[in-house]
Amino acid sequence: MAVTVSIPTILRTHTGGQKSVEAKGSTLAEVIEDLEANHGGLKARLVKEGSLHRFVNVYVNDEDVRFAGGLEAAVKDGDTVTILPAVAGG
Amino acid sequence: MARYESLLDAVGGTPLVGLPRLSPSPDVRLWAKLEDRNPTGSIKDRPVLAMIEEAERSGALTPGCTILEPTSGNTGIALAMAAKLKGYGLVCVMPENTSAERKQLLQAYGARIVFSPAAGGSNQAVARAKELAEQNPDWVMLYQYGNAANAGAHYSGTGPELLKDLPTITHFVAGLGTTGTLVGTGRYLREHKPDVQVVAAEPRYGELVYGLRNLDEGFVPELYDETVLTGRYSVGSYDALRRTRQLLEVEGIFAGISTGAILHAALAVAEKAVARGEAADIAFVVADAGWKYLSTGAYAGTLDEASARLDGHLWA
Numbered sequence: 001m002a003v004t005v006s007i008p009t010i011l012r013t014h015t016g017g018q019k020s021v022e023a024k025g026s027t028l029a030e031v032i033e034d035l036e037a038n039h040g041g042l043k044a045r046l047v048k049e050g051s052l053h054r055f056v057n058v059y060v061n062d063e064d065v066r067f068a069g070g071l072e073a074a075v076k077d078g079d080t081v082t083i084l085p086a087v088a089g090g
Numbered sequence: 091m092a093r094y095e096s097l098l099d100a101v102g103g104t105p106l107v108g109l110p111r112l113s114p115s116p117d118v119r120l121w122a123k124l125e126d127r128n129p130t131g132s133i134k135d136r137p138v139l140a141m142i143e144e145a146e147r148s149g150a151l152t153p154g155c156t157i158l159e160p161t162s163g164n165t166g167i168a169l170a171m172a173a174k175l176k177g178y179g180l181v182c183v184m185p186e187n188t189s190a191e192r193k194q195l196l197q198a199y200g201a202r203i204v205f206s207p208a209a210g211g212s213n214q215a216v217a218r219a220k221e222l223a224e225q226n227p228d229w230v231m232l233y234q235y236g237n238a239a240n241a242g243a244h245y246s247g248t249g250p251e252l253l254k255d256l257p258t259i260t261h262f263v264a265g266l267g268t269t270g271t272l273v274g275t276g277r278y279l280r281e282h283k284p285d286v287q288v289v290a291a292e293p294r295y296g297e298l299v300y301g302l303r304n305l306d307e308g309f310v311p312e313l314y315d316e317t318v319l320t321g322r323y324s325v326g327s328y329d330a331l332r333r334t335r336q337l338l339e340v341e342g343i344f345a346g347i348s349t350g351a352i353l354h355a356a357l358a359v360a361e362k363a364v365a366r367g368e369a370a371d372i373a374f375v376v377a378d379a380g381w382k383y384l385s386t387g388a389y390a391g392t393l394d395e396a397s398a399r400l401d402g403h404l405w406a
Contacts, residue, residue, distance in 0.1 A: 008300050045305065055308025057324070064292075064322035082324060085300050086308040088160075088212035088235065088267075
């Protein structure tokens with residue numbers, strides 16, 4: 001179950017500058033564990049006290065995971081996971 | 091009613107237009123709420139008028155006052171018109187990577203513009219405006235991101251208008267910026283029809299806009315209430331432009347780029363309803379028309395070219 005994870009500029013120190021990396025898992029939580037195994041330090045930036053960091057948004061195929069089970073959101077082979085910091089609009 | 095005592099009285103009451111050519115089936119229908127028909131051409135006339143009237147009622151805003159606001163454009167333009175008619179000064183803090191038309195319109199209305207750096211997007215405009223508010227205690231910041239009257243304008247206006255014009259509404263789709271439109275309209279609709287789906291379309295910009303120094307510089311508007319929403323899509327500039335052009339070509343509506351992002355989410359919702367064999371009446375917001383974006387090249391050349399030109403710009 002490989003997915004492509006898009007990494008924002010601010011977190012690329014953990015991926016050696018790579019914009020996107022591959023990861024495995026059938027839920028977002030598993031994907032994050034797999035990311036942590038290969039790119040140490042990422043998990044602590046994404047997850048605070050068992051849920052997603054307030055200023056981090058994660059999308060599976062462009063849909064916000066907070067409305068699809070949060071860390072338990074399902075991912076499947078070939079999905080794109082996009083991580084972005086929360087910024088203002090308006 | 092088509093007669094008003096002044097331009098300020100003509101805010102709201104916008105048409106809801108069916109889109110028979112874009113709707114996927116007779117049972118899954120799309121409806122466009124034409125918010126570009128407001129006095130300054132965008133949905134922002136609603137929250138701006140409500141925030142000003144509330145500040146006048148509370149005594150925060152008195153004749154001759156100067157209003158200060160962080161805005162990427164439409165809120166500033168609406169404020170500039172209302173400030174002019176009501177006799178207030180206006181200082182807008184705007185990211186430097188917004189379209190030329192927005193700057194020119196603000197200047198034409200006589201507003202002062204303070205630019206904030208492109209990197210960091212509206213976060214930097216918010217931060218700069220908060221600094222200016224401290225340095226100029228006599229200025230009045232309405233602060234659209236945390237002002238309850240912003241969502242209130244949609245709770246008392248946009249929401250009831252939609253339910254009256256489309257009692258069979260099943261989905262409401264709008265852009266996510268200050269979150270006022272979605273939270274206010276969504277709250278009203280769900281109080282009256284608990285099963286209504288409230289779906290956000292959030293612009294996904296080029297990397298420059300996400301250029302924060304650390305995650306703690308991130309920003310979630312104080313108005314945001316996640317419990318009102320049922321879904322949230324992130325839409326990049328390519329898809330937003332593609333849908334903006336499709337809306338013009340297929341249904342004749344010349345909308346701004348953020349509306350393309352909203353339509354993209356509305357079509358995703360429509361496809362899901364079709365796949366499930368469910369009927370749906372999906373209303374979405376046309377936030378503004380395309381005029382202010384012509385200089386960005388959004389409507390000319392190939393989608394790839396137009397999308398590349400938008401990279402690094404705030405288009406919603």
